[in-house]
Amino acid sequence: MLTISEKFARLGTDHAPGQEVRQDRVAQDTDLRGDVIAGTPVDFSHGDVNDDAFAPTPGAFEEFVAGVERGGSQAYTEYRGGAELRDSLGERLTHFTGKPVSGADELIITPGTQGALFLALGATVNTGDRVAVVRPDYFANRKLVEFLGGVVVPVRMDYLAHTDGAGLDLGQLEDAFKSGVKTFLFSNPNNPAGVVYTAAEIARIAELATTYGATVIVDQLYSRLLYSGSTYTHLRASNIDANQVVTIMGPSKTESLSGYRLGVAFGAPHIIDRMEKLQAIVSLRAPGYSQAVLRTWFAEPDGWLQDRIALHQALRDELLGVFATVPELVVRAPQAGSYLFPKLPALDVSLHDFVRALRVQAGVTVTPGTEFSPESTDSIRLNFSQNHDAAVQAAHRIAQLIERYRADVGAVRAGIAQ
Amino acid sequence: MLTISEKFARLGTDHAPGQEVRQDRVAQDTDLRGDVIAGTPVDFSHGDVNDDAFAPTPGAFEEFVAGVERGGSQAYTEYRGGAELRDSLGERLTHFTGKPVSGADELIITPGTQGALFLALGATVNTGDRVAVVRPDYFANRKLVEFLGGVVVPVRMDYLAHTDGAGLDLGQLEDAFKSGVKTFLFSNPNNPAGVVYTAAEIARIAELATTYGATVIVDQLYSRLLYSGSTYTHLRASNIDANQVVTIMGPSKTESLSGYRLGVAFGAPHIIDRMEKLQAIVSLRAPGYSQAVLRTWFAEPDGWLQDRIALHQALRDELLGVFATVPELVVRAPQAGSYLFPKLPALDVSLHDFVRALRVQAGVTVTPGTEFSPESTDSIRLNFSQNHDAAVQAAHRIAQLIERYRADVGAVRAGIAQ
Secondary structure, three states, X not given: OOOHHHHHHOOXXXXXXXXXXXXXXXXXXXXXXXXXXXXXXXXXXXXXXXXXXXXXXXXXHHHHHHHHHHOHHHHOOOOOOOHHHHHHHHHHHHHHHOOOOOOOOOEEEEOHHHHHHHHHHHOOOXXXXXXXXXEOOXXXXXXXXXXXXXXXXXXXXXXXXOOXXXXXXXXXXXXXXXXXXXXXXXXXXXXXXXXXXXXHHHHHHHHHHHHHOOEEEEEOOOOXXXXXXXXXXXXXXXXXXXXXXXXXXXXXXXXXXXXXXXXXEEEXXXXXXXXHHHHHHHOOOOOHHHHHHHHHOOOOOXXXXXXXXXXXXXXHHHHHHHHHOOOOOEOOOOOEOOEEOOEOOOEOOOXXXXXXXXXXXXXXXXXXXXXXXXXXXXXXXXXXXOOHHHHHHHHHHHHHHXXXXXXXXXXXXXXXXX | OOOHHHHHHOOOOOOOOXXXXXXXXXXXXXXXXXXXXXXXXXXXXXXXXXXXOOOOOOOHHHHHHHHHHHOHXXXXXXXXXXXXXXXXXXHHHHHHHOOOOOOOOOEEEEOHHHHHHHHHHHOOOOOOOEEEEEEOOOOHHHHHHHHOOOEEEEEEEOHHHOOOOOOEOHHHHHHHHHOOOOEEEEEOOOOOOOOOOOHHHHHHHHHXXXXXXXXXXXXXXXXOOEOOOOOOOOHHHOOOOHHHEEEXXXXXXXXXXXXXXXXXXEEOHHHHHHHHHHHHHHOOOOOHHHHHHHHXXXXXXXXXXXXXXXXXXXXXXXHHHHHOOOOOOEOOOOOEOOEEOOEOOOEOOOHHHHHHHHHHHHOEEOEEHHHOOOOOOOEEEEEOOOOHHHHHHHHHHHHHHHHHHEOOHHHHHHHHHO
16 A cells, blocks of 8 residues: 555656535425424525625635636646745744744635645545544544545544533543544534633644644634634644644635635645645636635735624624523533534424524525534534524524424433333 | 455545646756747747636636625635536537536536646546556646556657547557556647547547446637637537546636636546545645636636637748748648647757757746657647737747757667667
């Protein structure tokens, strides 16, 4: 079997030129209870980028148009993205993360953050490699490891047992490293739970990665949308060798620029090099004209980010208020980002059936917790970057349907006793 | 080891939410002979999409803008692309290829045709699988197989020995199938040689794939730009089981829409399904707003395609005329597409050094033949979708540099005699 270095040495590019809809088709709705509840449909599976919800960054479209007008030089860039743009982003991300980022050697522009994640994993994980993955965490993480022939080593994160910190089981992470894990992948803020790792948790992750010589890939997609009272610690700026960290970000969430499919990865130069070689055969480059939109990133109008945070925070608090009225529903207030991950009361239908009932009977689309952890069989994820009033009304409909499908507690207890 | 089916079964998405610049940095130019030749620089490594060369399809930009205006519904589509658009493309590709394409089940929209190729190979090639790859052919093909842990089984294509047909060694292809190859990947028209497979060649490929139960992935990226006197045969419409063929196309070449990064793959439904699952972890989807640009594809203004073909054919013929003046240069007239793949006279510098001299001394960027086949050590590839006059002048500069670096024939013959 080839080593990862040998594999990538053979991928040289030096001389190279650059679903919920589907379920409705087969749905069996015979077990639904009661009538449809009227209301504006809300798709919480992703943010709403329309003008009456959270529109793309001001000036983004104009930068795209200017890119089209530049023509060929914008359509065809180096595989890792246009050099001038990378230099500019490097400076901005140096400022944001508190540690130098070289646009020339340490940054790649990708088709979405999903593209960045795939390339980062593809550049570090070889067949048979063991990779530590948090539970719960972004749904694609375990799939990426598996597609690449790696072995997922789960690490528990008990976010509900904490009010400060993410609640990662650091002992279990060390056990994973002791067992031979050489790659650790996690999102911060966590997707789906919206919790932020404390400085102490990040320091310990850096210490363990140093001790065991592991590479850490950290998905910081939502790190700009930080609520009041929260503090964010960038792993790359902690006490860890720069060659051991790759950070993933992009303008698809906070900035609502998902329709342009842009992401960036920055960090360890040897991994960024491999990522570019892999990008050459996976997608060549991020869309040329779209890359121009990144000129607006970290260069938004004064006050824009603060306003966006305030609007999300107000909505977060109102949604938490609605869920607080539901007996036995447990949810932790997210410290950043726009995800809510409530743990539902005991229901007498399966999670997938309840999720389908929400869609069919309440016009509400959510993502089942099992996408994020096999143990999250009683949680649903909501991306609440939505029209405020529609989202609040939808939360009320969720509360109504929970009552409709709530388990008979006596029956459940009898079940437990058997 | 997992089978490919098992691997993809674990990648389910049912519940999921929705280089030449670098070389100049290290160039050693001490071996260059003579002065720089003045002239407009031409980058033949890819087509020129600027207004004075071959601009994007009329109406493409307007469709993009309309997509942005639609907002969220355009930004977020099913991973395989918007349903309505797929239906429309299915109808157009049915008409183009002469065999039905279901937009619902047999078509996926991808980030560029590179993305489509990666997904098609990723969906069919497992670790250790043997894959037949033509030499010469598109540079990424062998890299894709290698990244996926497959084994490349080369099949010769002697395009210079033929005036009709691509010249694929069909006996060698059968030997490959006999040796256990289950996947055959080729471009038609061939990239880099621009030659088109005859109906007889395609019929034999279909027959062999049927006999040996192989899957064929055919990259038809340039199949619309067909020169007068050429006939194109779609493999998918030949006598082969629909479940054994995936066809790759996209609007990045003939239509100059590369800045939007769009591709499509269509064919075997089970492979398209796998491709969508893989796309979910590789890039999620093609850029949402960009997808709208595909509305113009196969729906261009009357006469537009004919004009574009005529302009390319006139340029092809003038370039062939320039190269015909160079003693011992051999080139076959491309039957489709915008690639020229001349075999150069013996030089007394290496191919890579000559390619660098072209760039540094003549302002001409070409791709070395070794990207397409390890045996093509004496060929260069030009994408002549360029400004007409600039391209012709650049070809004259190539001819000049060939004379500057031409091997002393006596010395070469002495070398051969040793």
